Amino acid sequence: AQSVTQLDSQVPVFEEAPVELRCNYSSSVSVYLFWYVQYPNQGLQLLLKYLSGSTLVKGINGFEAEFNKSQTSFHLRKPSVHISDTAEYFCAVRLFSGGYNKLIFGAGTRLAVHP
């Protein structure tokens, strides 16, 4: 069975500091990887995704993530955060095998950016 572990439930950081939100997954088959963001009282918005190719993917709002197959990780990074980045961030996987479209989510990491 597939699972997603987000190692930090909360990450406090000061504005303009760099941040890394960690995500590890477990799967016996290849997966596609996603990061979604949920701003307060809003739905889930796609930040970025890894399907294949370059292991470093860039997303919206200056975020990027690196797929590491050997470590089964897909950590999210931003070199300099803003107050507006305060939100909950969800890592998710989807199976590579056709016919299985469901996303499996991690528990989420709450990023709190302080002035």
Add this chain to the structure above:
Amino acid sequence: EPEVTQTPSHQVTQMGQEVILRCVPISNHLYFYWYRQILGQKVEFLVSFYNNEISEKSEIFDDQFSVERPDGSNFTLKIRSTKLEDSAMYFCASSEDLGAYQETQYFGPGTRLLVL
């Protein structure tokens, strides 16, 4: 930019009542999904729907749940007899039929359901 919409944004109901949550997926999308997020917990997959039938469902999606695409634009989730533990945020999502490789799911803003 096209988006998934959901109504209502909030719903309060009594235990045992039926509720219908509505979603309007992005217009050219062909795959539709429901997920839920119990307060403080993970987002969980409920069901996926394609070509007018359920393509996959989770253990949570028991006989109390049903989905329907009653017309060309709406996608609904019905809970026949709500339980207290059905209280959650319910998200609808949709994706294009670009093949499994490129499919990205776009989520609506959610319906917060409270069962009393």
